[in-house]
Amino acid sequence: MLAIVVLFSQCSGWLDLEPENDLIEDDFWKKGEDVEAVLASAYNSWRNNALNNLIMGEIRGDMVRFTGSAFTDYNRIAQSDITISNPRVDWSGYYHTINLANTILYYAPEVLKRDPTFSLAHKEAIEAEALFIRSLSYFYLVRLWKEVPLVLNPMISDTVNIFLPKSTETEVLDQIVKDLKRAEVIAYKDEFIDNPAYYKGRANTYSIQTLLADIFLWQEKYDECIAYCDKVIHSGRFFLENQNNWFRLFYPGNSMSESIFEIQFSTAFRQVNPIFYNVVRLGSGNPQINMVATENLSSLYEITDIRLLNPVDGPLPQAIPANKYASKDLIFIRRLPSENDANLISYRFAEVLLMKAEALVEKGNMQEANDIISMISDRSSGLYEGVGDIDNLRNAVLAERAREFAGEGKRWFDILRYAKRNNYQRKNYIINMILANAGVQQRPILESRVTDVMSYYLPIPEKELMYNPYLVQNPYYDR
Amino acid sequence: MLTTSNMMKKIYVFSFAMLVFLGFCPGLQAQTFLIQGQVLDGATGEAMPFVNMVEVDNNGRFIGGTTTDDNGYYMLRVSNNRARIMASFIGYAKHTVEVDGRSVINFILIQDFQFFDEVVVTADRISNDGVVAVRDRNVAVARVEMRELEWVSTTTVEEMLQGRVGNVDISAVSGDPGAGLNIRIRGTATLNAKNNPLIVVNGIPYDANLDGFDFASADVERFGSLIDVAPEDIETIEVLKDAASTAIWGSRAANGVLMIKTKRGIRSKPIFDYSYKTTQAREPKHIPMLDGGGYARLITDQHFNVNRGQFQHNEIAFNPSWFNYHNFSQNTNWIEEITKVALIQQHNFSVRGGGDKSRYNLSMGYTDEEGTTIGNDMKRLTLRNSLDYDLSSKLRFNSDILYTFYDQNSNFWDNVREIAYQKMPNMSIFERDSLNNVSDIYFTPPSTIQGNSDWMYNPVAFANLGELSRIRNNARASVSLRYNPVTTLELSNTITLDIFDEKVERFLPFKALGFNYDSHLTNQANNAFNKRSSIYTFTRAIYRPVENNVHSLIIVGQFDSEQSVNRSFGVTTSRAPSPVLTIPVGDKNLNSFYSGFSEFRSMGYFASAHYKFKDKYLLSAGAKYEGNSRFSPETRWGLFPTISLAWRISEESFLSKATFLGDFRFRGSWGQSGNMPGQNYLYFNTYSAGAHLAYLDMPGVQPTGPELTSLRWETIDQKNLGITITSFNSRLNIEADVYRKTTSDLYLPFYNIPGHSGYNNIKINDGEMVNQGWEFMIDFQVLNKKDFELSFNFNTSHNQNIVVRLPENYSLEYGNMLENGNYKISIVPGQPLGGFFGYRYLGVYRTDEDAIVYGADGKPVFALNRTEPMRMIHGGAGRYQFMGGDATYADINHDGIIDERDLVYLGDLNPSLMGGFSMRSRYKAFILSVFFNYKLGQSIINQTRMNTEKMYGYENQSIATNWRWRRQGDQTMVPRALFGEGYNWMGSDRFVEDGSFVRLRSASLSYMLPQSACRKIGVKEMRLFVMGYNIFTWTRYTGQDPDVPIPSNPSDLPKDYSRTPPSFRITLGTNITF
Secondary structure, three states, X not given: OHHHHHHHHHOHHHHOOOOOOOEEOOOOOOOHHHHHHHHHHHHHHHHHHHHHHHHHHHHOOOOEEEOOHHHHHHHHHHOOOOOOOOOOOOOHHHHHHHHHHHHHHHHHHHHHHHOOOOOHHHHHHHHHHHHHHHHHHHHHHHHHHOOEOOOOOOOOEOOOOOOXXXXXXXXXXXXXXXXXXXXXXXXXXXXXXXXXXXXXXXXXXXXXHHHHHHHHHHOOOHHHHHHHHHHHHOOOOOOOOOHHHOHHHOOXXXXXXXXXXXXXXXXXXOEOOOHHHHOEEOOOOOOEEOEEEOHHHHOOOOOOOHHHOOOOOOOOHHHHHHHHHHEOOOOOOEOOOOOOOOOEEEEEHHHHHHHHHHHHHHHOOHHHHHHHHHHHHHHOOOOOOOOOOHHHHHHHHHHHHHHHHOOOOOHHHHHHHHXXXXXXXXXXXXXXXXXXXXXXXXXXXXXXXXXXXXXXXXXXXXXXXXXXXXXXXXXXXXX | OHHHHHHHHHHHHHHHHHHXXXXXXXXXXXXXXXXXXXXXXXXXXXXXXXXXXXXXXXXXXXXXXXXXXXXXXXXXXEOOOOOEEEEEOOOEOOEEXXXXXXXXXXXXXXXXXXXXXXXXXXXXXXXXXXXXXXXXXXXXXXXXXHHHHOOOOOOOHHHHXXXXXXXXXXXXXXXXXXXXXXXXXXXXXXXXXXXXXXXXXXXXXXXXXXXXXXXXXXXXXHHOEOOOOOHHHEEEEEEEOOHHHHHHHHHHHOOXXXXXXXXXXXXXXXXXXXXXXXXXXXXXXXXXXXXXXXXXXHHHHHHHHHHOOOOOOHHHHOOOOOXXXXXXXXXXXXXXXXXXOEEEEEEEEEEEEEOOOEEEEXXXXXXXXXXXXXXXXXXXXXXXXXXXXXXXXXXXXEEEEEEEEEEEEEOOOOOHHHHHHHXXXXXXXXXXXXXXXXXXXXXXXXXXOOEEOOOOOOHHHHHHHXXXXXXXXXXXXXXXXXXXXXXXXXXXXXXXXXXXXXXXXEEEOHHHHOOOOXXXXXXXXXXXXXXXXXXXXXXXXXXXXXXXXXXXXXXXXXXXXXXXXXXXXXXXXXXXXXXXXXXXXXXXXXXXXXXXEEEEEEEEEEEEEEEEEOOOEEEEEEEXXXXXXXXXXXXXXEEEEEEEEEEEXXXXXXXXXXXXXXXXXXXXXXXXXXXXXXXXXXXXXXXXXXXXXXXXXXXXXXXXXXEOOOOOOEXXXXXXXXXXXXXXXXXXXXXXXXXXXXXXXXXXXXXXXXXXXXXXXXEEEOOEEEEEEEEEEEEEEEEEOOOEEEEEEEEEEEEEEEEEEOOOOOOEEEOOOOOOOOOXXXXXXXXXXXXXXXXXXEEEOOOHHHOEOEOOOOOEOXXXXXXXXXXXXXXXXXXXXXXXXXXXXXXXXXXXXXXXXHOEEEEEOOOOEEEEEEEEEEEOOEEEXXXXXXXXXXXXXXXXXXXXXXXXXXXXXXXXXXXXXXXXXXXXXXXXXXXXXXXXXXXXXXXXXXXXXXXXXXXXEEEEOOHHHHHHHOOOEEEEEEEEXXXXXXXXXXXXXXXXXXXXOOOOOOEOOOOOOOOEEEEEEEEEEO
């Protein structure tokens, strides 16, 4: 008996067991490959948010309607009938991505010390990608919720403080601008040029610059926006695809000339774009389309515009936004059911140009803005003639963006940016749109309420309020 | 890892060294005397062969022995001329005499009519822990002697125990063969899903649950604890309830212990026992459902009420010109079609016996059980072999070998009965042509108006063609050595090896659903293996330094270790080219694939002392110090002390005249035990890889959760006070206990954290919960005459559960109450687990005009500037306006909106009283016994009724819906049919019922053949019996079975889904000894 007690007190290490199916932190973070592997899962995590981003970018707007029972909760948001328990009001997906990015940024310097084959340049390039993913997540968070907790440390232990208050929009945006400016310097530039999927699917200097331009535009910092657009434009890597290739932007994608950043899918690696599960279902016959255009959108196009062309179903204006995902070419070719790995485009060159045009308008440079709009319009045989009045020009940029990016998840943010400019100068535009989207019964109630600009942002999800006492609800929802 | 294997090696080496060391102790030699004589039967005067003649010492220990020859003569060598000799024979009273210098001693044995008391109880029965005498126990333990239950025909031990022991709740998950049971001792002590007690067989934990099990079945509950021991093999079961009694088992026993002791060999010539039972099981009456025509009218009505239009669909139109007319114009009772009368056959054979040095018991059982749902059956083979060998009077060797084989078949998915209730009754089972000729091909259209056949399938086709077979091989080998170097010290060492092995094969041929080759369900084949092996070691020393009339002291020390390894592997493929290939083949259509490995180790030290003074005052104290691999080194070890006291007041001098009292003692105990999380490796910050994490060709790895530094033992602190009274020569036994069980540092496996951490929840220890209650048991033998005997047993218990404290900002609320079908659960401090909330149902609005708002004063409420009263609306986004025929819910706050502010408390699932009572009487050779069990005061959600009365979709409904509201002015309690609209089946008291019941669980009559008749047919004993099971239930509950299992997850509600209900069973059987 005693012998056994002695025996065991000597080696209580017998109870130290480590999992064999998983890696543990002590054994991980030894090689550069480990950092790359977590980077992959950070991209993967961001990809999991991609469809939600697309829907959120359209759902409260005026161009696209989603039909079918899968969109019930989204459509409540579309009608401004937003409750804090709506399961689509959920930011945990973004923070999942952010946590992975934070984890990479936390451990990469450690790995640099441990792995002699892991070069400083490689480490910094990965850090730049992590910063890009994190900043992009925060940019969506800020545009959807306005004020959110700013988390910059990874949740690696239950000793990490997980009860953070909200940061202001400015604090978050300042942080990500700072991060991206660093990332711009340390990121890879053309290292992956021979691998289009990497070149377009992973962040590099150009995508970081584009994101910065977008943030500056949102912040109404037009000089910086123009400067960053110019960096991309003058890089010499990008120009508009020609008209015949317009549909090819979306399939097969990764256009060497126009694409800047695309979220990658590939059936070769069993990565299917979820948009084909319930938004555009490809089949042997006509695809089943649950994303339809409003009359508002179809009335924006001239009859000559190739973006109105409807290879799927003949001239059916409702299918305009879905065409990007259902057809392959100008000559009425439908995608096969197996061609369900189209990428989702985050940024392409046309948007850099239009961002610049938008900033130019605010700077009073009407001529150049008109030229850019014409360039985009002409590419698709639109009939843009140019306008002189600054307000009309603002609307012209908005309209051209609508035509060009319909169904790409940009519209709601475009309108919000347009309405909030100069201290919500054009608030009525967004109010009218919200009221038009609302149900007949709700309209009278909403009418007085949506003058509150905080109503354009989502409420803090119910469960977050429940689990974190430091969060304060968006006052619009706090009744 | 090196130290690990070395460590195990050291344990083995040590164990074997001990075995060897103990084996070399020689017995003592002494001068001997020879005694001889003859043994005669007291009744007939005949000589008795094969009587056991043994020399016993003053403590009743066997020293040596022999048996009588054919003429009843014996010759026995005894150690001294003051020795005592005992003669014993099965069925006869034992007789012991002192030699007192004689050399010839004749014996006359008297037949013992209490034939069920075949093993005569000597001075003190030792409790199943092997240390303390049953009468000296100062802890809360319930004991069931199996000979009291021999007439009860069951296939499992759990069924047998249900309701027999106070505060032990055992509910069947379903009536299907092989389905598991939920067992709770003294309520739900933890929010962790692991609430089942530890099962201990012959002193070794027996945990037949496999970790990596849950992949194939959506519902793990179905496979609760299974005890692989045939009821016939069991001698006693003890239920250990308080911490003081479970201490030695440490954390495994935090939820109580079921301690099973199996029959072992006895000193006798071979006794053969054979029993056979045949049982017929019949389901109770089903819920009557609509027929084909009624169904079609209901669907039409549902649509009409929504859009005022005609609903036309060929499948319910009964249109003879449609080519499929005959396939959709039947009256199929799907439930009847999947139900059958089941037959169960059980054989059990055992032989036991032994000589002076060795005793053996070999038993073999075979059960062939059909389920009452087609496609369900189970075969079970159990083999058990125990061997006790006395190497010398000081060194004894025991071995146990147990093997169980299961072959269980069930349906591919377990919702066949649910679908059968929903399936359209006008559809044909078999395909019919346009002339109504029935073929033998199942009619399986890929879709009907009810939906696609991948879930709304043809239940008969599905149950017959879909396969799920589960083959289990469980084996245990246990070896132990006991060594008594001196009479006061016993050392023992036990090593046990367990192997649980399971293979699950599932196959769904395309014909079962009627699918083509383009679905992932077509010819889906799934194979899975689960394997667990465990090694337990127990090294124990029991020291009895003082044992006399004044003082008695027992000191126990123990070291135990466990090492368990789980391995699992599973693969699913589909679209095999042929339905003949029922195993996964090819790699083209790989649906899923996984493999798993996990390992667990624990070790513990236990020490205790039991002191008795003058047989009056008893004191025990002990402590367990244990650690295991589930915790980080910082929090790994826990110390759990216990102390218990008893005062035997009946021994006091002032009660010395009250001899009728027998044994009267007060007991008190306090103790702590620890509970550990149910999974391995939780505290690590782990990273997992997988194809689903990849981006392009970059393999992905991500952390699965943060490091959990604060994970620690959940502590259960239990106080117990009790009395035990054994009086009137043990004819009256009373046990009563009150207890309070406090669980602190509650293990919360789903502690929700803010989403900005990157995770939804982590696991922490925080919070406190209390279970308190009482138990009472009385056992009274009214008559005990030679020909007539009558006894009663009654037990009842009450448990109250209170959540005392939960971590800040931790709230458990489930259920969206703006939608149909949900009930709200909230787990809040001060309230019990299991309470739920819903709306109050007031009936149905007679007319549209009735659906208006009434103020608190009972008068209609008018909105500003309106002449009509406000209409009642639903709080959801659509602001649904209630109409005539809609369900009326009480508007508790009179705001005209039915929403969460109108919820009321509807009940809770905890019974206020539960228990059982039984009566046994014997008249000559006839024995009649009846057993009732009951649960009172628990609320049940009759989910089946909700599903069959909601009139919301295409599911078939019960005939109760014929009373539905149809036109303005109808007065009824059943709302109108509304297709996919309205709020007629929100969670309300309409579907909550009182689940109190008293059930005549079993009644049996048995007849013992007289000795003369037995002799004629050449057997020693023969019994015939007939028995009924689940005979009658007194209840107001309208569903099929009020004995709904308590959900294992606190976020689940006590819902009755009418899974296969417990059947009425009638059994004929015989039991032969020869």
